[in-house]
Amino acid sequence: MRASARGSRGEQTAPHPLGPELGAVQLGSFSVAVREAAARGRPLGARVETAQALHCAVLRDGIHDLRARLGEAAGGPLLVRLVIHDPGLQEVPWEALAAPGEAMRFWGTSPDLLPVRGVTTAEPWQPREVRGAVRVLAIAPSGGAALARLKEALAGPIAAGEVEWLAPIEGDAVRLPWLFDRLRCEPIPHVLHFLGHGGVQDGVPVLRLADEDGEERWLPAELLGQQLKASFRSFLRLVVLEACEGARPSVFASAAEVLARAGADAVVAHLWPIQANVARACSTQLYRALAGAGLGKGDIAVALNEARRAVLGAFEGSAEAFSPVVYLRGPNGVLFDFKGRKVAPPVSPAVVSAAARAVDPGLARIVSRRFSLLLGDRWRADRAVLDGFRDKLRTEIAKVSEPPPAGLPMSALTQLYALRRGADKLGAEFQRAFRAGAEAPPVIKALARALGPGVHTTLLRSPLLEVALAEQQPERTIHVIQPDEESTLVLRRAAGGDWEALEALPASVDLEREIVLLRLYRGYTPEQIFTRPLLTEDDYLHGFRELESALPRDLADEILSTLNSRPALIAGMSLTTWHHRMLLHRLFGRRPVPRESMALIEPDDAERELWEKGVGLPGRAGVGVVAAGDGDVAAWLGALVEAGGGRR
Structure with missing residues (x-):
């Protein structure tokens, strides 16, 4: 066995042997002994001597000198990335190595060393800016006690507004294709927490889904990683595998390593099972240290060392503290950028107004999350x-x-x-x-107030929605995109500024913070400048430019993927109107309108059954319907925004 090290400034040490007394057999025995101690909830005992010997064997010669230089330069905890390719060596709890002369100075609890397991990948990396709560999505095939335990562990951060508990995926919903369908939908989490069983089948790491017809169903970690990469894009930062063997290596890679390679910045997993009360204590401290407004620095390496210390102190030095390990993809452990973050406790149902409680449940449900507005031109006002x-x-x-x-x-x-x-x-x-530039009716002003960042579409030939957005959300940056026959007009209004026409199309837009408004049928711009609208049948057939040809590829993909992943609130549209149906098919193609979408119709509208059955809709999949007058809708939206249910 040999060890070498490379510093962050390119320094490289020569490999040195660990010694004949620390070969593969001895390391295997050490791993088994730590695991058995954890199973009994006991400390390492006599195995501390082996942990100390390993510490001395690894951190000697050139590595010792390099660590000293880098530690002094860092001025704080030093990140130690363990790059281990051999499956057998990955099973060794390196986090349990201990400094000599101190009974509990383990690597995994040290204030000076932050041990992580490195992952080799070409995927880009940067911290995710989070201005509010860290969104956590739990997946629990068996639901029940494990899910309740996790939510209880997060009760404090949830109450403080530091963590947002998304509706979990549990029970029968943890099956394919339902699981992948949910992962494609908003709201997109920052953290995915899997509660269940893992293992290795035919050399491939797998996670257990909900049983089907009494038979076990398993999902290869690599396939899940591909889906997460496709669905979460740049949002997902952390995956937690609270599974029996979620991090046990296979001949290819552990489930954790596979998911980290796929795009998650970090994956926390367990080398062996731990007791329920220990798991709860570990999760409590992990999320508090990671996302807490006072303590949280968004650093998973620091947070996991904090969690291990909490377990070690609360459970009489139990070796279970060394079960959780972290696989890290980026150059450091900082997953979240909390600059400018504002945390506020969620609104209690007790203080929600009577008006908000009277809102149609379907409308309340869609407005409580990120959605895309499809605003038609069919308005009585x-x-x-x-x-x-x-x-x-x-x-x-x-x-x-x-x-x-x-x-x-x-x-x-x-x-x-x-x-x-x-x-x-x-x-x-x-x-x-x-030309007159009529005043926007109250319902459009209410919609503008409720809209959150993302992609929205207007078919109005007058810029009523754009003007209302600028009035209702002056702090928001708004992009208006209007494809023409041969070119694409992009207007931008920065927060508190005036409208300006961009000379070049942007390569991308921050859809987590800004609004993109598509004016696909053209008309008057927000500055009341006339552009020839689509009006005639020939216009709709020949004058409509697909977004793929009107925008840079990355921007078009970003916009279309957002439209396909967020539920749509369809207002002022008719399934018996030809150009409305055509727009829906051009936006969604053969894919159904996203799940949980909703259509707003007038109380006397005869089209309710058409919307619910999906007649004329892409994929012939129906949507929910809210039948209400403009006045009721405006009042409901106002009540929801006041109660904190909109504009996320």
Whole structure:
């Protein structure tokens, strides 16, 4: 056995042997002894001597000198990355190595050393900015006691607003494809906490899902890692595997190492099972040290050492403290950037107003999370302008031909006008009808107030939603994207600033903090500048530019993936209107509208059954329906925002 080290400044030490008394057999015996002590809830006992001998054997010669230089330069705890490729050596609890002369100066509890297990990957890394609570999503195939224990462990941070407890995935929901469907949906967690069983099958690390028809179902960790990478993009920072053998190495890699390679910045897992009360104490201290407003620094290496110390002190030096290990992908343990963070306790149901309690449950559910608004042009408040425009077109057509049939759809009426009178005259009539810049109705102002960061779509030809957003959320940066026949107009309003046209398309947008508003059918910009809208059947067929061709590829992918992962609130749209159906199909393709989406319709609307059955919707999957008047919807949205249920 040989050891060598490389410093962060490129220093490299020559390999040196650990000695004949510390070979593979002795290391294996040490691993078994620590595991057996943990199973009995006892300290290392006589095995402390082996832990101290290993400490001296590893940290000697060139490594000793390098550690001293780097420790002095660091001015604080020194991160020690253990890069171990041999599966047998990965089973060794290196975190239990101890400094000589001190009974409990273990690596895994040291204030000076932060041991982590390194992962080799080319995936990019940076801390995730978190301005509020750290979102935790638990997956519990068996639900029950383990899930309740974890929530109890997090009760303090949840009450303080430091941790947000997302609705867990439990029981039968932990099956494929339901599990992957949920992982694709908002809200996206910062931490994924798996509670269950793990193991190795045919050399492949696996995690156990919910049983099906009485048979066990197992998921390869690599497949889960691929799904997490596809679904969570840059949001996920930590995976916790509270599993029987979640970190036990296989011939390929441990489940933890596989998930870290797939894109999670860090994975905490256990080398062996621990008692329920020990697991609860470990989780309590881990999350408090990681995310606490007073103590939390977002550093998983520091937090895990804190957790081990807590277990060691609370359980009479039990070797169970060395079961949790962390696989780290990045150059340091800082997973979360808490600069500018503001933490507030969640709103208690006891102080929620009567108005908020009266809100339709479906609307309350969708507004309580990140969603995408699809705002159509079918509003009673705007009907006077549309009716006037329609009457003018009919009158002008009658001057040169037979009067158009009554009840002709707007797209067909405008198409007939363009054929009879010309597209330029149609544009002039549109400007005369819509130039006034009408005041946004209360329901649109309420929607603007409730919208959170992300991607939203408006079909209104007047910039009512854009203006309302700027008024209701002056602190928010807003991008308005309007694809034209040959180019794409992007307007940007920085927080507290004025609208400006960008000379170049942005490569990406921070959809966790900013709003992107798609104006796909064009019209007047927020500065009341006219751009030719889509009105006629030919316009919808030939004048619509797909986002993939109108935007840089990365930005288009980011926008479309957000639309496909967040539930949609569909308002002011009709399934019997051709250009509304076409928009839905162009945005979602053959994929169904995201799960838990909701359509807002008028109480006397006859389309409720169509929405619920999915007739005309992409994938023919139905959505929930809220039937209410504009006044009720505006009042409900206002109550939800006041109660803290919107604009997340």
